[in-house]
Amino acid sequence: MRLGGRWTADQAPAVEAAAARIVAGGPARLVIDLGDIERLDTLGAWVLERTRAEVEAAGGSLAYLRARPEHRTLLGEVVIRGEPPAPPKRLGFALGFLDGLGRQVARGGQEFATGVAFLGEVVAACGRVALRPRSFRGTAVVNQVQQMALNGAPIIILISFLVGGIVAQQGIFQLQRFGAQTFVVNLIGLLILRELGVLLTAIMVAGRSGSAITAEIGSMRMREEVDALRVMGLDATEILIVPRILALMISLPMLTLIGDLAALAGGGLTAMVYGGLTVDQFLARLQAAVGVHHVTVGLIKAPFMALTIGLIATIEGFAVEGSAESLGRRVTASVVKSIFMVIVLDGLFAVFFAAIDF
Structure with a gap:
């Protein structure tokens, strides 16, 4: 068949009539020549695709011939898809729990593989x-560094000072029962320098700087700035990721x-007030x-x-789609x-340092 004229919205009755004549022939192997069509808009393309779906549903086939590139693009955009799949049957509580657990484990494995691959990209970018x-x-x-370290120092100092004071206070109250309140200095020193100081700081950095990195990269993804960098021939990893992870x-x-x-200052002040220690x-x-x-x-x-926080923040930033909800x-x-x-990394380091007695 050869089609011609204007397959547009203002010619809707004629377009529908022509489509009806195509379908009326019954199931057959049809080849439609689109080379003489003067103009094709969304309505005409949708009618053609609907006709193709009806012919194929009846057992026939339909192919296009001599379609212009812009017409072929429009036909691809309005392609008629089949019925959506039926929703899966609801499982029982036990099977549903196991199904959800398995999906989470599989998703965790995929995310781990993605993180390793992303780490490789970052290392390669650093090498370049x-x-x-x-x-x-x-x-x-x-x-x-200014945004993360200099601007973040006040909140880190405040939180650490308060936590040090709280740990010292609770330690003094417990050690006073045995007349060993002076050992609170050992408690504060070892706990803060080995574990609590870096863990608390990393958690604060993850909540402050990690979220900022994800929001920045995610906003750039939404505004297609990352795609613009790639179009200009620039490496988004070198420009966006490497400086942030190094910082x-x-x-x-x-x-x-x-x-x-x-x-330590907060713990020392508390020890002086509650434990009677001098400077x-x-x-x-x-x-x-x-x-x-220590x-x-x-x-x-x-x-x-820091490397872990940076990798997770950038991976999540690049995974943002085009909506505020996704961000x-x-x-x-x-x-x-x-x-x-x-926290997991801190636990692994604690086991490692205990094993080597360091």
Whole structure:
């Protein structure tokens, strides 16, 4: 068959009549020549695709011949799809629980594989930057360090100071029963320098900087700025990800050290108020209880936690779709996953350092 004329909305009656004549022939192997069509709009394309679906449903086939590129694109956009699949049958409580658990495990495995692949992309991007030092965006790294470390230091100092004071207070109340309240200095020093300082700082950074990274990249995805970078021949990984991850790996150790000092100050002040210790006694006891390796343990963990936070934040940012709901969901997932992985990583390091007696 050869079609001609205007297959547009203003010619709807004629278009419908022509489509009816095509279907009236019954199931057959049809080839429709679209080369003489003057103009085709959405209505005409939809009628043609509806006709094709009706012919195929009756057992025939229909193919297009000499379709212009713009007409073929429009026909592809209005393609008639089959009936949506029926919703799955509801499972019982036990089977539903097992099904949900299996899906979560499978999703976790997929996310782990995605994270490893993304880590490889970041390492490769860092290698390219190392081979081409001129492409290194030092200004962006400095700006991110300012946003993460300098602007985030006040809240880290405040939270760490308060937590150090709370831990010291509860420790004094418990140790007073045995007349060993002076050992609260050992408790504060070891707990804060080895575990609590870096863990608390990493959680705060995940909630503050990690969510900001996800929101920034997600907003760029929504405005198609990431696609624009790729169209211009620029590497989005080198421009958007590498500076932020490097800034996190620089900022988190600094914030950890600042948080440790603030927590020790809060714990020392509380020990002086509730435990009756003097400044000299507190410092002497602290120097005897902790060593440089205790500080090193906390600082060793910080870059790995920063890398984990940065990878999760950027992965979730690039997964944002074109809606505000998707952005909010990904930001929430970024914070939750980062905090969870930071705690898991801290536990693994604790087991490792205990095994090597460090």
